[in-house]
Amino acid sequence: MTDLDTLLLGHADLAKAAKMLQSGQLVAFPTETVYGLGADARNGTAVAAIYAAKGRPSFNPLIVHVASMEKAEALAHFDHDARALAQAFWPGPLSLVLPLKDGHGLSSLVTAGLDTVAIRMPAQPLARDLLALADCPVAAPSANPSGQISPTTAAHVLAGLSGRIDAVLDDGPCDVGVESTIVATIPVRLLRPGGLPVEALNAALGSPIAEDTNPDTPSAPGQLVSHYAPNARVALNQTDGAFMLGFGAIDGQLNLSPSGDLHEAAANLFAMLRQMDGLASDTDTIHVAPIPTTGLGLAINDRLTRAAAPRSG
Ligand code: TXA
Ligand code: MG
Numbered sequence: 001m002t003d004l005d006t007l008l009l010g011h012a013d014l015a016k017a018a019k020m021l022q023s024g025q026l027v028a029f030p031t032e033t034v035y036g037l038g039a040d041a042r043n044g045t046a047v048a049a050i051y052a053a054k055g056r057p058s059f060n061p062l063i064v065h066v067a068s069m070e071k072a073e074a075l076a077h078f079d080h081d082a083r084a085l086a087q088a089f090w091p092g093p094l095s096l097v098l099p100l101k102d103g104h105g106l107s108s109l110v111t112a113g114l115d116t117v118a119i120r121m122p123a124q125p126l127a128r129d130l131l132a133l134a135d136c137p138v139a140a141p142s143a144n145p146s147g148q149i150s151p152t153t154a155a156h157v158l159a160g161l162s163g164r165i166d167a168v169l170d171d172g173p174c175d176v177g178v179e180s181t182i183v184a185t186i187p188v189r190l191l192r193p194g195g196l197p198v199e200a201l202n203a204a205l206g207s208p209i210a211e212d213t214n215p216d217t218p219s220a221p222g223q224l225v226s227h228y229a230p231n232a233r234v235a236l237n238q239t240d241g242a243f244m245l246g247f248g249a250i251d252g253q254l255n256l257s258p259s260g261d262l263h264e265a266a267a268n269l270f271a272m273l274r275q276m277d278g279l280a281s282d283t284d285t286i287h288v289a290p291i292p293t294t295g296l297g298l299a300i301n302d303r304l305t306r307a308a309a310p311r312s313g
Contacts, residue, residue: 007167018133025166028143031122036140044107061112067131091123093195097184177267227306230277234308241287250289
């Protein structure tokens with residue numbers, strides 16, 4: 001691994017960031033969910049560098065980010081359901097896993113050799129501008145070392161990947177705070193709960209979506225059990241403890257949302273897990289208050305369950 005100086009870029013450097021992507025460099029950028037680690041998805045060398053910087057297993061495919069429906073349709077086939085979901089929720093925190101189209105031009109490393117591709121059109125304004133300017137499909141996993149807590153600020157990105165990536169584009173903290181909801185089609189099914197609540201999907205589809213989120217037989221290959229892991233241990237559904245992360249009336253050193261608001265809790269989740277990890281030692285246990293499983297609570301509980309899972313090492 002070469003040691004790089006990682007540039008910290010802002011709004012004024014948008015054109016530079018887009019040029020860096022076009023020339024095969026790795027640029028982390030904000031989305032409304034989490035910061036992504038971007039590379040030109042057609043450039044196999046650049047995509048390989050994403051896997052190397054993250055220490056990510058190459059069987060775990062990446063999400064491709066696009067600026068427009070036209071760009072998405074150049075990559076994949078949209079059936080009736082996929083089109084309806086894209087129309088309802090793009091741009092936004094939804095990724096769709098769709099059959100690849102002939103002549104898509106993506107590096108096979110992006111899809112890990114599958115015949116499908118995960119596509120997302122983010123809503124974050126700077127991300128949209130960057131994608132439009134770069135004018136290429138941008139592969140971007142969350143911008144953190146594989147298995148660790150996802151980044152919701154540029155400082156989080158630098159804490160994990162400084163010296164391993166070319167630049168990070170800073171636009172402050174992410175609004176949503178948990179990764180996109182992933183939906184596959186043919187048949188429609190939920191692969192990962194995320195920033196788009198499942199209730200909204202169900203309303204758009206007119207019936208409850210099937211779930212395919214079993215971590216033992218993951219259809220989203222990245223849905224491994226231990227993930228989002230802080231150094232300290234994590235225990236869920238607790239009401240007190242020395243390292244207590246509260247929610248609502250169940251308070252702690254930090255509280256995800258004193259008013260019990262799940263949007264606020266999602267936006268605070270990864271930053272507060274990092275903060276608690278800074279307070280606790282590796283042998284301590286962070287206790288987390290019960291969180292409802294409705295709305296964004298489903299994604300919050302999914303991430304916390306993985307953070308609490310036994311580590312593979
Ligand atoms: O919000 C997000 O989704 C963020 C931002 C940066 O867009 N990205 C993100 O990427 O969370 P990542 O790599 O951390 O998670 C992508 C997930 C993995 O679980 C991967 O296995 C799954 O998407 N995935 C990608 N392509 C797939 C495919 N063709 N079929 C099934 N799952 C796929
Ligand atoms: Mg990730």
